[in-house]
Amino acid sequence: MISIxxxxxxxxxxxxxxxxxxxxxxxxxxxxxxxxxxxxGQEVTGLYLEHYPGMTEKLLEQxxxxxxxxxxxxxxxxxxxxxxxxxxEQIVFVAVTSxxxxxxxxxxxxxxxxxxxxxxxxxxEITTDGAVWLDAKSSDHNKAxxxxx
Amino acid sequence: MKxxxxxALKEQxxxxxxELTTEQASSINSIVQLKHYLIGQxxxxxxxxxxxxxxxxVNQTMVNNPEHSLKYDDEVAFFPPVTGG
Numbered sequence: 001m002i003s004i005x006x007x008x009x010x011x012x013x014x015x016x017x018x019x020x021x022x023x024x025x026x027x028x029x030x031x032x033x034x035x036x037x038x039x040x041g042q043e044v045t046g047l048y049l050e051h052y053p054g055m056t057e058k059l060l061e062q063x064x065x066x067x068x069x070x071x072x073x074x075x076x077x078x079x080x081x082x083x084x085x086x087x088x089e090q091i092v093f094v095a096v097t098s099x100x101x102x103x104x105x106x107x108x109x110x111x112x113x114x115x116x117x118x119x120x121x122x123x124x125e126i127t128t129d130g131a132v133w134l135d136a137k138s139s140d141h142n143k144a145x146x147x148x149x
Numbered sequence: 150m151k152x153x154x155x156x157a158l159k160e161q162x163x164x165x166x167x168e169l170t171t172e173q174a175s176s177i178n179s180i181v182q183l184k185h186y187l188i189g190q191x192x193x194x195x196x197x198x199x200x201x202x203x204x205x206x207v208n209q210t211m212v213n214n215p216e217h218s219l220k221y222d223d224e225v226a227f228f229p230p231v232t233g234g
Contacts, residue, residue, distance in 0.1 A: 121233025136230035
């Protein structure tokens with residue numbers, strides 16, 4: 001299940017929902033991404049997240065479907081926040097539940113790696129002097145590609 | 150035909166979206182033709198829209214081929230490389 005939202009999320013609430021009525025999945029893997037200071041400006045106050053409504057959800061669904069063809073898991077949960085976020089705030093959450101921990105770890109990593117290179121979000125670092133759009137990183141593209149070898 | 154711009158590109162063009170009339174869109178059959186049309190209308194857009202790193206999605210699906218054919222009611226988006234997550 002995918003949520004794109006301005007408001008913050010609670011990892012413990014999400015875990016409770018994933019684990020409720022689910023006694024077959026022994027493995028639960030989660031990843032939380034937080035806003036960090038990219039050091040592009042002296043006085044970094046936060047991040048602004050822009051996105052393409054409709055396409056973000058569609059792409060994330062496709063990434064999860066791709067993961068399903070490679071690993072066994074029953075639930076994948078993705079939350080991505082948008083709008084203005086302060087340094088240290090939670091930005092993204094990926095969780096996978098499976099009977100097998102290898103599948104859960106791999107699927108969660110795969111989903112996160114492809115979210116970073118495919119999902120239409122753009123980050124802008126806000127400083128007291130103004131704001132700078134962050135550049136895409138080749139290391140993220142190389143990491144995603146490595147799943148396709 | 151709806152044309153949408155995001156992030157740095159939106160700022161550089163000072164335009165979030167445009168709606169082309171059926172008449173305007175009728176002569177635009179591909180992505181490269183759309184870019185030519187937009188630059189023709191706004192010559193200052195050329196260095197930003199023609200940047201090799203600029204990506205394109207048609208009806209919310211990524212398209213790499215500039216010759217990809219367009220229909221009058223397509224939604225076309227142009228944007229810089231993504232930086233989510």
